[in-house]
Amino acid sequence: MSFSLSTMFRPLTRAVTYTRWLHQLIASVAGTLAGFVHGGTFRSTGMEVWLWIAVLPVPVLLAAALIPAVRRVEGLQAQLLLTPGPHGPEERAGTGISTSPSLSWRDRGRTAGWLLLRLAVGVPVSALTVQLPVLSFAFLQAAAGHRTHFRGLPAIDAPHGWYALLVPLPLVVLLAVAVWAGSLMAAAAGRLLGPSAAERxxxxxxxxxxxxxxxxxxxxxxxxxxxxxxxxxxxxxxxxxxxxxxxxxxxxxxxxxxxxxxxxxxxxxxxxxxxxxxxxxxxxxxxxxxxxxxxxxxxxxxxxxxxxxxxxxxxxxxxxxxxxxxxxxxxxxxxxxxxxxxxxxxxxxxxxxxxxxxxxxxxxxxxxxxxxxxxxxxxxxxxxxxxxxxxxxxxxxxxxxxxxxxxxxx
CATH class of the missing domain: 3.30.565.10 (Histidine kinase-like ATPase, C-terminal domain)
Structure with missing residues (x-):
């Protein structure tokens, strides 16, 4: 049992878990900025806001993927935030992630796929990062005997002490999703941002x-x-x-x-x-x-x-x-x-x-x-x-x- 628990909680002690989490949160910045430009986005309720954040920046990201330097920027960011350990020249070279600009249309296509994947993974993780801690707080309030109704969450009109048992559940789910999504993006970076045939x-x-x-x-x-x-x-x-x-x-x-x-x-x-x-x-x-x-x-x-x-x-x-x-x-x-x-x-x-x-x-x-x-x-x-x-x-x-x-x- 002790081995299982240590294996389960080991990712929480690694710095790369949180740098990968940050990498996913950064992905929603483009959607947030697009939402400010597109009037009325943040007047929506519930999940509509996050759907707008996930959809609005797609044309911009596809256009950005055509710029050769974008692949370099994404590669550097992925090396820094997605890979563990030191980040000297030799360590960066061993990550399998390229930091060269796009040299072909195939490179641009892979860059576009990477940007869309970042958006598709980053926006849900960002939404959960915002909503799940609020849900834990709502359970805590209900356990204390207060009715709660937070925006984007169902109301709790019948508070009871047993809600205290649910307080840690949203946080556990959030950490599990962050670790899983971080591992997914690290693996995808090697495929979509890895060296091209010409670079190899x-x-x-x-x-x-x-x-x-x-x-x-x-x-x-x-x-x-x-x-x-x-x-x-x-x-x-x-x-x-x-x-x-x-x-x-x-x-x-x-x-x-x-x-x-x-x-x-x-x-x-x-x-x-x-x-x-x-x-x-x-x-x-x-x-x-x-x-x-x-x-x-x-x-x-x-x-x-x-x-x-x-x-x-x-x-x-x-x-x-x-x-x-x-x-x-x-x-x-x-x-x-x-x-x-x-x-x-x-x-x-x-x-x-x-x-x-x-x-x-x-x-x-x-x-x-x-x-x-x-x-x-x-x-x-x-x-x-x-x-x-x-x-x-x-x-x-x-x-x-x-x-x-x-x-x-x-």
Whole structure:
């Protein structure tokens, strides 16, 4: 019994019950205003007044539904008053109620249906909210031995003490109707004010874009941090083996520079993930490729570089992704082959950008293209409409080659 009573009275302890009740009362405001404009409405008696309030605003509501912004206003009001809990951006997005303006005639039709439903439910609830407490007061008066006759209610000409038993009944009915009607309107809001097919598609596309962006950031962090750690490990090992203070100083300087760049990349990625910074730090481009080459040289590799073409004029996406591809190729050289001679060619012309990194094969070569880095390198090339290959060539060297088309990006 205690469980049943607690379940029965639980809605009365929730704030959303009363905000939903308020939402229903607001629906009768349009009818009340229309009644003042339509002379003689409030000179009617009994239920006629409420019938006028329910009928008079219908043409106005149908016309209002044609205005795109009305759907936004109704959605915001429904989110605020019909849904429980906090109302921050994330919570509002999870209510299933849209706050976008009408984009199609279907949206306008659903908005019209919502406004008419609000009126059809709100006016009876408003009428009961006014009349049922008055009826309880009439029963109380009759229980006290007074004859009662309130407007819109039948007269009680034979007062008696037993009317006291009926005093709470109208209030219980009112609360039950308010809770039921509030639940009905909350469910209807999800159907009539829910996102349209176009809005759901836009949300899906935005979510997909965020996932792709996060994957891209993860790949960038893998490339940048992996390169920095590889250089740091090699520098530390070389400095310890050399036993030269001068070499150790150079190694520490290289570690410091590489670590600083990795921290910059990490901070930029975290700023993007937080989505609260409109202008994140600039990403490195191929015009900064000399920094990569110096980092590899500092790790002990002999780097022969050939840079040609207008690298500074490359389209932003190609230049940024090209930088990461060269960085990943050099990282793989240092990680798998050590400080060996490396040949780097970066060539740009009007049609394409070509990247090539070659190095002698290590004594125990790793399986081709099994790591995340080389897989990411291929993915970057494909996204830009190009192609990347990695593997041993006919000269017995490991070769990473990528070609990225430029003509369609200019």
């Amino acid at each position: 598609l836009a949300v899906l596309e935005a979510r997909t874009e965020r996932i792709l962006e996060h994957n891209r950031l993860a790949q960038e962090l893998h490339d940048s941090i992996g390169h920095a750690l590889t250089v740091t490990v090699l520098q530390a090992g070389a400095a310890r083996a050399a036993g030269s203070p001068e070499f150790t100083d150079r190694a520490l300087a290289a570690v410091e520079e590489t670590g600083r760049q990795a921290l910059t990349d990490l901070e930029r990625a975290l700023r993007l993930l937080r989505e609260d910074v409109p202008h994140p730090a600039a990403r490195p481009v191929l015009a900064d490729a000399e920094r990569l080459l110096e980092s590899a040289r500092a790790a002990g590799s002999t780097v022969r570089a050939e840079l040609s073409g207008p690298l500074a004029a490359l389209p932003g996406p190609v230049s940024r992704e090209g930088y990461r591809m060269v960085q990943e190729a050099l990282t793989n050289v240092l990680r798998h082959a050590g400080p060996v001679p490396v040949s780097v060619r970066i060539a740009a012309d009007a049609d394409a950008l070509e990247l090539e990194v070659r190095n002698p094969m290590p004594a125990s070569p790793a399986p081709a293209a099994v790591g995340r880095g080389l897989r990411g390198l291929r993915e970057r090339a494909v996204l830009l409409g190009g192609k990347a290959v990695a593997g041993p060539d006919e000269d017995g060297e490991w070769r990473v080659h990528a070609r990225l088309p430029l003509a369609r990006l200019r």
